[in-house]
Amino acid sequence: xxxxxxxxxxxxxxxxxxxxxxxxxxxxxxxxxxxxxxxxxxxxxxxxxxxxxxxxxxxxxxxxxxxxxxxxxxxxxxxxxxxxxxxxxxxxxxxxxxxxxxxxxxxxxxxxxxxxxxxxxxxxxxxxxxxxxxxxxxxxxxxxxxxxxxxxxxxxx
Amino acid sequence: xxxxxxxxxxxxxxxxxxxxxxxxxxxxxxxxxxxxxxxxxxxxxxxxxxxxxxxxxxxxxxxxxxxxxxxxxxxxxxxxxxxxxxxxxxxxxxxxxxxxxxxxxxxxxxxxxxxxxxxxxxxxxxxxxxxxxxxxxxxxxxxxxxxxxxxxxxxxxxxxxxxxxxxxxxxxxxxxxxxxxxxxxxxxxxxxxxxxxxxxxxxxxxxxxxxxxxxxxxxxxxxxxxxxxxxxxxxxxxxxxxxxxxxxxxxxxxxxxxxxxxxxxxxxxxxxxxxxxxxxxxxxxxxxxxxxxxxxxxxxxxxxxxxxxxxxxxxxxxxxxxxxxxxxxxxxxxxxxxxxxxxxxxxxxxxxxxxxxxxxxxxxxxxxxxxxxxxxxxxxxxxx
Numbered sequence: 001x002x003x004x005x006x007x008x009x010x011x012x013x014x015x016x017x018x019x020x021x022x023x024x025x026x027x028x029x030x031x032x033x034x035x036x037x038x039x040x041x042x043x044x045x046x047x048x049x050x051x052x053x054x055x056x057x058x059x060x061x062x063x064x065x066x067x068x069x070x071x072x073x074x075x076x077x078x079x080x081x082x083x084x085x086x087x088x089x090x091x092x093x094x095x096x097x098x099x100x101x102x103x104x105x106x107x108x109x110x111x112x113x114x115x116x117x118x119x120x121x122x123x124x125x126x127x128x129x130x131x132x133x134x135x136x137x138x139x140x141x142x143x144x145x146x147x148x149x150x151x152x153x154x155x156x157x
Numbered sequence: 158x159x160x161x162x163x164x165x166x167x168x169x170x171x172x173x174x175x176x177x178x179x180x181x182x183x184x185x186x187x188x189x190x191x192x193x194x195x196x197x198x199x200x201x202x203x204x205x206x207x208x209x210x211x212x213x214x215x216x217x218x219x220x221x222x223x224x225x226x227x228x229x230x231x232x233x234x235x236x237x238x239x240x241x242x243x244x245x246x247x248x249x250x251x252x253x254x255x256x257x258x259x260x261x262x263x264x265x266x267x268x269x270x271x272x273x274x275x276x277x278x279x280x281x282x283x284x285x286x287x288x289x290x291x292x293x294x295x296x297x298x299x300x301x302x303x304x305x306x307x308x309x310x311x312x313x314x315x316x317x318x319x320x321x322x323x324x325x326x327x328x329x330x331x332x333x334x335x336x337x338x339x340x341x342x343x344x345x346x347x348x349x350x351x352x353x354x355x356x357x358x359x360x361x362x363x364x365x366x367x368x369x370x371x372x373x374x375x376x377x378x379x380x381x382x383x384x385x386x387x388x389x390x391x392x393x394x395x396x397x398x399x400x401x402x403x404x405x406x407x408x409x410x411x412x413x414x415x416x417x418x419x420x421x422x423x424x425x426x427x428x429x430x431x432x433x434x435x436x437x438x439x440x441x442x443x444x445x446x447x448x449x450x451x452x453x454x455x456x457x458x459x460x461x462x463x464x465x466x467x468x469x470x471x472x473x474x475x476x477x478x479x480x481x482x483x484x485x486x487x488x489x490x491x492x493x494x495x496x497x498x499x500x501x502x503x504x505x506x507x508x509x510x511x512x513x514x515x516x517x518x519x520x521x522x523x524x525x526x527x528x529x530x531x532x533x534x535x536x537x538x539x540x541x
Contacts, residue, residue, distance in 0.1 A: 070188075070191075072193070073191060073224045073232070073234055074191070074224070074226065074232065075188050092313070093313070094258075095258060096258075096259075096310075097226075097229070097230075097232065097253075097255050097261070098232070098253070099261060099308040099309070099310070099317065099319070102310050102317060103315065103317065103363075103365040103371070105310065105313050106313055106314065106315030106365050106366055107312075107313040107314065107315070107366075108315055108366050108367070108368060109315065109365065109366075109368070110313070124417075124460075124463070125463065125464065128368060128369055128417070128418070129417045130365060130371070130417070131365070131371040131415035131417055131424075132277055132282075132363075132365075132371065132415070133365075134282075134510065135510075138510070
C-alpha cells in the first residue's frame with residue numbers, strides 16, 4: 001500500500017533522465033555521461049523532437065534524438081542514439097503509457113534498428129513485424145526512417 | 158548559516174543538473190483525444206446438396222473507440238459497440254493510471270486477457286470472416302468484466318503482464334444460465350447491472366523477447382455469481398447450501414503463440430477449463446455443464462504480397478479447431494455433439510492495414526451423427 005502511495009505522489013516519473021538511461025546502458029558512472037542539447041541548423045522541420053550530443057568520459061559519442069510516435073491508444077517517447085558516423089547504435093523506448101503495443105519496447109526487437117543509416121525501411125519486411133503491436137511497430141519504424149533522413153541531410157554526413 | 162547556504166547552492170546545482178539532463182515531454186492538446194473504431198459486416202451462407210438455406214447478412218459489429226488522456230499519467234479508454242445494428246453495448250471502459258514507467262493501475266470494465274482474440278478482436282487483426290469458434294464457445298468473446306488491477310511490463314525484456322480482480326459469470330438468476338452447448342457464454346454480465354457475489358482473478362503473461370515469436374500464458378480462477386445469495390441470513394446454512402448449488406467454480410488456463418516471419422504467420426491457442434460443482438449445479442438448475450472443457454486451434458497463413466508492399470496484404474490461410482465443452486462430465490452423460498472439429502480455409506485482401514475484404518469456407522463438424530455443415534462466409538472488416 002505504501003509503495004502504491006509513494007508512486008501516486010512521485011511526480012518526477014514523467015521526466016526522462018537521459019544521463020541515467022545512458023549510464024545504465026553503457027554500464028558506466030552517471031558522472032561520466034553528459035548530454036548537450038543542440039538545435040540542428042535546419043531545426044524547424046523537426047517539430048517537438050529534442051537533440052543532444054552525447055559525451056562519455058568527455059569523448060564525443062554521437063547524437064541522441066528524443067522523439068515521439070503514436071501507438072494505438074497513445075503517444076510513446078523513444079530515443080535514437082546515432083554514432084558520429086550517423087548510423088543507429090541504439091533505439092530505446094523511454095516512456096510507453098498504454099499497454100497496447102508495448103511489445104515494441106522489447107530490447108531484442110529494437111536491436112533490429114542497430115546499424116541503420118538511412119535506407120527505405122518497410123515494416124514487416126526490413127523490420128520484423130511484431131504480433132499485437134502493428135500500429136506502434138509501424139509508427140516507430142517510419143519515425144526512425146524520417147528522423148534519420150532529416151538529420152543526415154541537416155548535419156551533412 | 159554558511160552550511161545552509163552551501164546546501165542550498167548544492168541543491169540548486171542538483172536541480173540544474175536535473176533540468177539539463179532530463180526532458181519533460183509535454184502533451185499537445187491534439188495528443189489528448191484519440192478516436193478509433195472497427196466494424197465487421199458479414200454474409201454467412203450455409204450450403205447443402207439437399208436443403209435450401211437462407212443466408213444471413215449482418216452488420217455484426219460497429220464499434221467506436223474513444224480515448225482521452227487527462228495528463229501524462231491518466232487515461233480513459235472506452236469502446237461503444239452496436240451489435241447486429243440494434244444491440245448497444247459498452248465493450249470496455251476503464252481508467253488507466255501510470256504508477257511508474259511500465260506499471261499501470263487499471264479499473265473499470267475490462268477485457269479478460271484469455272487467449273488471443275478476446276483482447277485483440279478487431280477484424281483487421283485476424284484471418285477469416287468470423288472469429289475462431291473456440292473463441293466463441295470455450296472463451297465467450299467478447300468477455301469483459303468490471304474490476305481492477307495492474308498491467309505492466311518488466312523493463313525492456315519483452316515480458317508483459319496483467320493481473321485483475323474482477324466480477325465473474327452469472328450462473329443463476331432464478332433459473333440456470335450456463336449449459337453444455339456454449340458453456341459460459343450466456344453467463345456474461347457485460348457490466349450491465351452485474352450481480353457480484355464472488356470475486357474472480359484474471360491474469361496473463363506475454364513474452365515477445367524471441368524474434369518473430371510471441372507467447373502467452375493466461376489464467377482465470379474463481380466462482381460464478383448467483384442471485385440466491387442476496388438477502389439470505391448469514392447463519393442460515395440451509396439457504397447458503399442452496400445458493401452454493403447454483404454456482405460453479407472455474408479454473409481456466411490458456412496458452413497461445415503467434416509467429417510472424419517473411420510473410421508467414423502461424424498462430425495457435427490451447428485452452429483447458431476445469432469446472433467444479435457441475436454435478437450439483439446441473440441437478441439443481443437442470444443443466445448439462447461439462448466438468449472440464451478443452452480446445453485448441455492452429456492456423457497458418459502466408460502474405461502473397463509480402464515482398465512488394467508494407468500496407469497491402471493478400472493472405473490465404475487455413476485453420477483447424479478442436480474444442481469440446483464436454484471433455485469431462487460429472488453425473489451426466491457426455492454429449493458427443495459438443496466435441497467439435499472445424500476447418501476454415503479462405504483468403505483476406507488487405508487494401509490497407511485497417512481495411513480488409515475476406516472470404517472463406519468452413520466445414521463445421523462434431524462427433525454427433527449429423528453431417529458436417531458447410532458454410533461460406535464473406536466479410537468486410539475495418540479498423541482505424
